[in-house]
Amino acid sequence: MKQGFSLCVYCGSRTGAGAQFAEAAAAVGTWIGAHGAQLVYGGGNNGLMGVMANAALAAGGRVVGVIPHALVEKEWAKLDCTELHVVDNMHERKRMMAERADAFLALPGGIGTFEEFFEVWTWRQLGYHDKPVGLLNLDGYYDSLLAFLQSSVDHGFMNDWQMDLVRVGGDVQALLQDLAEAARLAPRQTDLSEI
C-alpha cells in the first residue's frame, strides 16, 4: 500500500435504516487507522460521516475534515479532526478534498453523497485526475443505481469504459485494499486547477 494512503470518503449525513450502514462506516474508519492511512471527508459530525471519523480517530488514523463556514455556523463541524479546514464554499471544499486524496470511495448516502460521487467520477472521465473511484454497494444499496447506469450504456448515452472507471464492491475490506492498490499504481498526473 502507498505510504500514508489518503482516502476521500463520501457518505451519508444520516445513518440510514439498519445497523449495517454504521457498522460499515465504522469498519472503514478502523481500516484507515489500522493501516496508517488518512481519511479526507466533509468534516461533519453526524450520520455515517461522524461514525466513520470517530472510528478512524479511535484507531489512530489521521482525519482531515473540509467544511464550508456556512455548515460550521450550523454547528455541524467535527471540531476534533486532526485537521479541520473551514473554507468559503462547497466548490472550494470539494476541490480541496479531491486534491488531498489518493483515491475516492462513496459509501451509502443521500443526494450529497450522490453529487460528490458523480462529480469525482466525471472529473476522472474528463482526465482532470487519474485517482481510483470506488462505490461500496453494501447490502445491494446501489443495485438499482447500477442497473440504471447499465441501462444508460444500453441506450447509448454511456460507454463501458466509463462504467469500468468505478470499482464496485460489497465487501469493505476487499474494496479498501483494491483502492489502495490501484492508487499505488496510478500514474498521478492530476491537475484539478481547472475544475
Ligand code: AMP
Ligand atoms: P447526504 O448523502 O445527502 O447525507 O450528504 C452527505 C454528503 O454531503 C457528505 O459527504 C458531505 O460532504 C455533505 N454533507 C451533508 N450534510 C453535511 C453536514 N451536516 N456536515 C458536513 N457535510 C455534510
